[in-house]
Amino acid sequence: MQRNDCKLAQDLMPLRIEELLSEESKAFVDEHIAACPPCAQMYGYMQATLPKEKEAQQRESASFKAAMAQFQKTMAWRRIRYILTGLLIAALILALLTALNTIRKPLALDKFDISLKRTQDGQLLEVWDYHNTSYGGNSYTHGGTDKEGNYIVYLNHEVPLLQLGGYTNAAKHYQLSSFSLQDDGNLYESDLVFHYASGSWDSGTSTQIMEIRQGTEKDYKVLYRAGDTLPAAEQMELDAARRYLPYAPLTAENPAATPLPPADNAMPFAPKQETPVLTAAPAN
Numbered sequence: 268m269q270r271n272d273c274k275l276a277q278d279l280m281p282l283r284i285e286e287l288l289s290e291e292s293k294a295f296v297d298e299h300i301a302a303c304p305p306c307a308q309m310y311g312y313m314q315a316t317l318p319k320e321k322e323a324q325q326r327e328s329a330s331f332k333a334a335m336a337q338f339q340k341t342m343a344w345r346r347i348r349y350i351l352t353g354l355l356i357a358a359l360i361l362a363l364l365t366a367l368n369t370i371r372k373p374l375a376l377d378k379f380d381i382s383l384k385r386t387q388d389g390q391l392l393e394v395w396d397y398h399n400t401s402y403g404g405n406s407y408t409h410g411g412t413d414k415e416g417n418y419i420v421y422l423n424h425e426v427p428l429l430q431l432g433g434y435t436n437a438a439k440h441y442q443l444s445s446f447s448l449q450d451d452g453n454l455y456e457s458d459l460v461f462h463y464a465s466g467s468w469d470s471g472t473s474t475q476i477m478e479i480r481q482g483t484e485k486d487y488k489v490l491y492r493a494g495d496t497l498p499a500a501e502q503m504e505l506d507a508a509r510r511y512l513p514y515a516p517l518t519a520e521n522p523a524a525t526p527l528p529p530a531d532n533a534m535p536f537a538p539k540q541e542t543p544v545l546t547a548a549p550a551n
Contacts, residue, residue, distance in 0.1 A: 272299055276306050280313050367429035371404055373483050374424040378402070381422050381481045383491055384500035391446040391454060392500040392508055393422065397438045402426050408444065410456060410476070417477035420446070420456065421487065441508035446476060453493050454479070 276299040282288045283296045300307040378400070384392040395406060404426035413419050446454050455473040479491040491497070 273303060273306050276300065276303070277309060280306075280310050281317060283310075284314055284317050364429060368427045370428045371425035372428055373486070374402060374404070374426050376482050376486065376488060379424060381490055383479065383497055384504065385448055385497040386443070386500050386505060389448040391444045391448070391497075392504060393442050393444055394504060395424070395440050395442070399438045401438050410474075418456070418474050420476050420479045421483065422479065422481050422490070423483060441504050443508045446479075448497075449473065452496075454491065 276296050279288060279292055279296050280300075283293060288296065296310075300310045379395060379397045379402075382394045382396070384394065386392055402424065404424060406422070406424045408420065408422055410418060410420040446456050449455050454476040456476055457473045475493065476491070477493045478489055480487040481490050482488060
């Protein structure tokens with residue numbers, strides 16, 4: 268028996284045990300181990316140990332696959348957590364930005380000026396000049412009594428802490444207020460009713476205004492004191508202010524009236540308004 272036959276038979280033994288050889292190769296290995304005691308002994312050893320090694324390999328493979336599956340599952344949950352965390356952070360940022368856009372602060376006094384003028388019919392015209400700059404937010408008017416019992420009116424503009432949208436107010440605008448000059452030459456705030464058809468006010472109970480201030484109670488400048496003489500409003504200013512009245516409805520008395528700009532440009536002071544009564548024009 269040649270030495271090379273032993274080497275070849277030993278190389279084929281693992282395949283013989285796993286039944287992976289062709290019939291011819293199987294016959295060769297079987298005949299060789301039948302005639303070669305050393306190779307027969309080695310073949311017996313391989314038969315005893317190879318299945319155990321294979322089972323161990325299979326167990327290791329199964330453990331590795333299980334570990335990989337668990338790892339992939341863990342990574343999937345991590346990705347989900349990362350996505351949810353990102354969405355939560357985005358929602359918090361959006362909520363913060365919305366809050367900053369909702370919270371208002373007074374516009375600094377040096378950013379705008381307000382001048383007060385009188386009309387021929389005794390109304391007060393406010394001219395808001397923002398120095399060719401548009402700001403978000405809105406202007407507002409409010410009044411109250413101080414410690415001495417004087418009625419004080421504040422005119423101010425509030426802007427968002429953070430501006431998200433476009434600017435809504437013009438760089439300069441005019442508006443007719445509900446304050447009026449009475450026979451004594453002083454300004455009064457009245458419980459007014461606005462007549463759409465005529466564009467006039469009816470006054471009820473009046474409160475004398477001792478001062479009109481631009482700004483807030485803590486930071487302001489005085490625009491008017493009781494007894495001051497106000498300059499007359501120009502026609503151009505009156506025309507501009509009337510474009511910002513709530514609206515001018517079509518009526519029999521005013522058939523040429525046209526709709527005016529809606530809420531964004533309406534007066535910040537909201538007086539009581541009379542419901543318009545529309546009447547049909549007489550038939551020709």
